[in-house]
Amino acid sequence: MAGLGPGGAAEPRPLLVKIVMAGESCVGKTSIVRRYTEPGSPPAGSPATSYMATIGIDFKVKPVMFHDRRVKLQIWDTAGQERFHTLSTSYFRGAQGFVLVYDITNLKSFQSVTMWMNDIYELAWEFGMPFFETSAKENVNIEHAFSVLTKEILEKKSGVLHDLDVVSLNETKKRTCCAF
C-alpha cells in the first residue's frame, strides 16, 4: 500500500533489495552487518564484542535513499560454520547482491571465497564484482561498500521487489560462545 508524503501525494512503497553475507566462520560477517545497521554499536574486536557464532541465519533491515527513492536493504547474515553450509546457501536464492567476506589475516578464509563464489555462480550470478577492503573494527569502507552495492543492484533493476511489509522467518538465530 502506498503512504502519503509530506504534501499529501501518494508515496511509492520502498523497494526491497535482498543482500546475502557469505564467507567462512569468524571472518566478520556479523560485525560488518552490525556496523552498518546499528551505527552506535561497539567496534568489532573490542572487549565488549566477544565472538558468538551465528547459528542458522539472521537478517537486518537498513533503510536507505537512492535517487529520491526509499529502499530497504534486507541483509541476510548467514552462518559460516560448515554444518550450516546447506542452510546458508539456500538463502542465496532470490538475492540481488552478495557480500563475500574473508579475514585478511587468514589465508584459508580467502581461499574459501572461491567455494562461496561457485555456490553463487550455480545460481547464475555473474562474476566481476566490485572489491572493498573493510574493517568493522575501525569502521572503514562499510558504508561505502553497501552504497556501491545498492547502486549496482538498483541501476540494473534486476528482480528488485517492492516492500512486502511482512517477512516470515522460520529459523531463529541463537548465538553461542565459540573458542578460537
Ligand SMILES: Nc1nc2c(ncn2[C@@H]2O[C@H](COP(=O)(O)OP(=O)(O)OP(=O)(O)O)[C@@H](O)[C@H]2O)c(=O)[nH]1
Ligand atoms: N580486528 C578485527 N576484528 C574483527 C573485525 N571484524 C570482526 N572482528 C572480530 O572477529 C570475530 C568474528 O566476528 P563475527 O562478525 O562474529 O564473524 P562471522 O563471520 O559472523 O562468524 P560466523 O557467525 O561464525 O559465521 C569477532 O571476535 C569480531 O569482534 C575487524 O575488522 N577487525
